[in-house]
Amino acid sequence: MATVRLTRATKAFGPVEVLKGIDLAIADGEFVVFVGPSGCGKSTLLRAIAGLETLSSGDVEIDGRRVNDVPPSDRGIAMVFQSYALYPHMNVRENMGFALKLAGRPRAEIAAAVDSAAATLDIAHLLDRRPKELSGGQRQRVAIGRAIVRQPKVFLFDEPLSNLDAALRVRMRYEFAGLHQALGTTMIYVTHDQVEAMTLADRIVVLNGGVIEQVGTPDELYETPDTIFVAGFIGSPTMNLVSATYAGPGEKGAIVRLGGGQQIETTIAAESLSPGAPVTLGVRPEQVTSDGAANRLTGMVRMVESLGAVHHVHLAIDGLSEPLVVSMPTRPLAETPTVALPPEALHLFDDQGRALPRPVAPLPRVAA
Structure with a gap:
């Protein structure tokens, strides 16, 4: 050796x-x-x-x-x-x-x-x-x-x-x-x-x-x-990466605004950013939930990839250029389901593609 x-x-x-x-x-x-x-x-x-x-x-x-x-x-x-x-x-x-x-x-x-x-x-x-x-x-x-x-x-x-x-x-x-x-x-x-x-x-x-x-x-x-590239390369399906802007500090961490005006709360400190700065919000498909109280989004089902034990649901959400992929144990019953993005599961990347430090461990990788 x-x-x-x-x-x-x-x-x-x-x-x-x-x-x-x-x-x-x-x-x-x-x-x-x-x-x-x-x-x-x-x-x-x-x-x-x-x-x-x-x-x-x-x-x-x-x-x-x-x-x-x-x-x-x-x-x-x-x-x-x-x-x-x-x-x-x-x-x-x-x-x-x-x-x-x-x-x-x-x-x-x-x-x-x-x-x-x-x-x-x-x-x-x-x-x-x-x-x-x-x-x-x-x-x-x-x-x-x-x-x-x-x-x-x-x-x-x-x-x-x-x-x-x-x-x-x-x-x-x-x-x-x-x-x-x-x-x-x-x-x-x-x-x-x-x-x-x-x-x-x-x-x-x-x-x-x-x-x-x-x-x-x-x-x-x-x-x-560490970077958007790694986030988008590692994982199958890959991490959802959504363009957003920094809206300012919130009670738990940074607040970001999506293209449709939705405000998303994170647990990530972003004091180095100025309000209005472009950021990318990241979340793994299996960490999106169907019953969370925070960061709720409603979208139209565009496609469902059925793999037996898991279903990858592609949701078209107002203001997002790409569908949000959500991993679910069963097919959604509604054509316009509502999902939630747990603040502690979110990632933020600056305009250089570098990750902002996350203060807590992510949620377990379990489908919603």
Whole structure:
């Protein structure tokens, strides 16, 4: 196992700066997920750690050793790509042991390493098959096994589940979590899927435009997003973000005014703002209630997404440019239901997209 540290890391391709001064420390044995939209720099950052991209400036350290000029094969890392990249003419055993064979390891050592990795991944019964005889999930496990036999200090995964169907991706997320628990090795995982990030990570690194927006546990990012970007990226459905203006201080905290004139009470202090300043009000769909006394809003049902145990109701409310999404256990009976926004569940963001500090913990994530 090993620590990984990046210090003021930048990467430019000609005039385009893809990474813009990344500072990040990953602890020994930690499972860290890089997440963000396409083009945010997450794969470039992973490749820089692997040595497949050379930083324009800054440093990469693995286990306390600066590795900027160290080739990938000597960094103590193993990488699993989106493409399985298995040799079609070799069986599973040969594919998994090929790197050790190239390194000149004894045949008995290779066999023992392959058998151990196959047992960990539950693919011992597949060792004599060739890639064309395997399913997508089995091929992915073989690719992971090929990395395990090298006994790396750090595992790097670049969107390894992107080629799998939805059901298999869910199963493989469980496999990855179990693999990390069994091996205890430092793992860095890249994905554009925030559900994968939330279910797998010890900590998530949210990237946007080559910079780190926020680093934290899944709960920290969900409960206390630092920016509008994180609030809108993490969570499914995402947080409702409503344009508003600061109306002034209230009894509990800031009062904001929506586009339709409705005044909303929060528990957030906003003394740094001037009356009339633009703000963004945020609330999670499952934290909107149907029976609260404060901040009541009435809207027209525009759409209901029925997912069995929960229904995501889209309400068109006067003055709001986008429907308010509310998570309910049952379909609303009225065409124009009234809902409430609990003051303690609300978030406020200034005109720069930065969150104003919230004084209390949010409500439990339970549908109304």
